[in-house]
Amino acid sequence: MPEWAFRPLLIGGVFAVLGVATWAFRALQGAPQPGVVKGSPYAAGGGILALVGALGFALVGVFFSDLSAPGQFLPWVLMVGAFATAGLALLYFYTGILARYDSAGVEIREWRRTWLHVPWSEVRKVRVSFMGSGVVFELQSGRKFSLSPDSGGLGELIETARKAQIPGAAKLLGLEDPKA
Numbered sequence: 001m002p003e004w005a006f007r008p009l010l011i012g013g014v015f016a017v018l019g020v021a022t023w024a025f026r027a028l029q030g031a032p033q034p035g036v037v038k039g040s041p042y043a044a045g046g047g048i049l050a051l052v053g054a055l056g057f058a059l060v061g062v063f064f065s066d067l068s069a070p071g072q073f074l075p076w077v078l079m080v081g082a083f084a085t086a087g088l089a090l091l092y093f094y095t096g097i098l099a100r101y102d103s104a105g106v107e108i109r110e111w112r113r114t115w116l117h118v119p120w121s122e123v124r125k126v127r128v129s130f131m132g133s134g135v136v137f138e139l140q141s142g143r144k145f146s147l148s149p150d151s152g153g154l155g156e157l158i159e160t161a162r163k164a165q166i167p168g169a170a171k172l173l174g175l176e177d178p179k180a
Contacts (some may be wrong), residue, residue: 014049021048025095035102038152039095047090053142054083098147101157103164106137108145116145120164127168135172137161 021043029038061067061076093111100107105119129136129146135154136146149152155173160171163168 018045018049019043019050032156034156035100036097036153037099037147037157039098040148040150041152042150043090043094043148047087047094050083050087052087054080054087057083058135088092092150094137094148098151099153099157101160103146103160106157106161120161120166123161123164123166125167126158126161126172 022041025041025044025048029041032038057080058075061080065072065076067073067076096109098109100115103120105117105121106123108116108118110116118139124138124140127136127138128134132149134146134148135158136144138144147157158169158172162173162175
């Protein structure tokens with residue numbers, strides 16, 4: 001195979017793994033459930049892609065490199081570790097049920113997989129996050145939690161926040177904000 005043909009194949013393979021992983025995650029998530037915000041399929045696809053990358057670097061290092069040569073082992077371990085850590089972090093933090101909500105309030109899954117119970121009266125406002133990469137709920141206590149824009153059920157959560165008259169929710173839905 002000519003050298004120039006390798007790069008498009010590699011890029012195509014990366015996008016194929018990402019697409020298949022994203023599709024598989026959406027299929028495993030099942031139908032949307034009322035009152036539940038599910039994780040991002042793109043984060044899951046990225047996590048699986050990072051784990052595949054870690055496996056690929058590990059295999060290349062073990063079978064096609066001289067890791068006993070000076071200066072070869074540590075960079076290889078760091079690269080495999082970085083890809084594996086990124087993949088596991090994406091799968092751990094951005095998959096599964098991220099929030100549950102009803103007319104009384106919202107429960108947010110925190111990083112330790114514990115649940116924070118927040119009544120709507122403790123939510124100060126809802127806004128778009130930095131550079132439009134998600135939605136941020138600001139609490140009266142100053143704490144914030146954000147959700148990815150592709151999280152399943154996010155639109156229904158914002159609609160429930162609008163019905164609870166949380167400032168900013170109507171604006172996110174493209175409606176006039178009653179508290180602005």
